[in-house]
Amino acid sequence: MEQKNINGYEKNYEIKEHPDIKGIQIIEGKNNFPISWLNKQGYCEYQLYLEYMKGIETPATPEMTHGSDIHHQLEDIFKQDATPATFEEAVEASKDKASMSREVFVIAPEYGIRGYIDEIWMKPDEIVIIDDKPGRTPYFSTMNQVRAYCLAFKSMTCDERKMKAALRERGTENLFWIEIFTPEVEKEIKFTLERMQGLFDGTRPFVPTKNANKCRSCRYKRYCEHYKQE
Ligand code: SF4
Numbered sequence: 001m002e003q004k005n006i007n008g009y010e011k012n013y014e015i016k017e018h019p020d021i022k023g024i025q026i027i028e029g030k031n032n033f034p035i036s037w038l039n040k041q042g043y044c045e046y047q048l049y050l051e052y053m054k055g056i057e058t059p060a061t062p063e064m065t066h067g068s069d070i071h072h073q074l075e076d077i078f079k080q081d082a083t084p085a086t087f088e089e090a091v092e093a094s095k096d097k098a099s100m101s102r103e104v105f106v107i108a109p110e111y112g113i114r115g116y117i118d119e120i121w122m123k124p125d126e127i128v129i130i131d132d133k134p135g136r137t138p139y140f141s142t143m144n145q146v147r148a149y150c151l152a153f154k155s156m157t158c159d160e161r162k163m164k165a166a167l168r169e170r171g172t173e174n175l176f177w178i179e180i181f182t183p184e185v186e187k188e189i190k191f192t193l194e195r196m197q198g199l200f201d202g203t204r205p206f207v208p209t210k211n212a213n214k215c216r217s218c219r220y221k222r223y224c225e226h227y228k229q230e
Contacts, residue, residue, distance in 0.1 A: 002099040004090045005082035022052045028109040031200045035115030035148045042141020049206035050220045058219040078102045094122030106152035126162040132170040138177035147189040150181040
């Protein structure tokens with residue numbers, strides 16, 4: 001597949017930083033959060049509260065640093081052979097000829113989301129959106145993350161092609177989960193995004209997990225009033 005390095009967009013938005021929540025931007029009058037937060041929400045909503053509402057910072061774990069290193073290596077290799085293109089050019093050209101791109105920024109102000117797709121295959125008959133993860137377990141939170149990328153891509157392009165969401169074992173070719181982005185899946189992810197918006201506009205509480213195993217390996221446990229030491 002031809003490799004396209006997407007480096008420009010036709011549309012730009014006026015962005016304001018949220019006065020109280022780190023990482024939230026206000027775009028077209030709506031709170032806009034990074035899609036990767038869906039992954040954190042699935043782990044524990046209270047982590048989101050501690051990190052972004054309270055501004056607590058913790059050092060990156062070795063797994064996080066390792067994952068980021070692999071990510072950058074793949075990105076550098078990709079750029080060596082990729083042709084530059086704007087987002088719109090790449091989408092349009094792929095209707096005739098398949099291409100793949102990495103680190104593709106997507107944004108959907110109407111749903112209050114934005115983020116970077118790890119890899120996207122744009123083929124004449126389908127779009128495949130891939131998120132790289134450590135391990136091979138498709139968690140509900142990681143599935144939701146890649147579903148939200150599909151929603152954002154669809155909202156930007158109004159593309160009618162079949163769309164698939166996929167999770168891939170980081171550093172390999174192994175797509176260990178793949179799903180067609182159906183109208184039912186789209187409805188579900190929109191519902192989840194509404195719930196997320198409720199956290200940031202204060203209409204829903206940040207619910208701490210009840211799973212003691214998650215708390216045990218949580219980076220925020222020493223700052224968390226819900227952590228019960230055994
Ligand atoms: S210690 Fe448990 S409840 Fe507290 S933020 Fe971490 S995972 Fe959530």
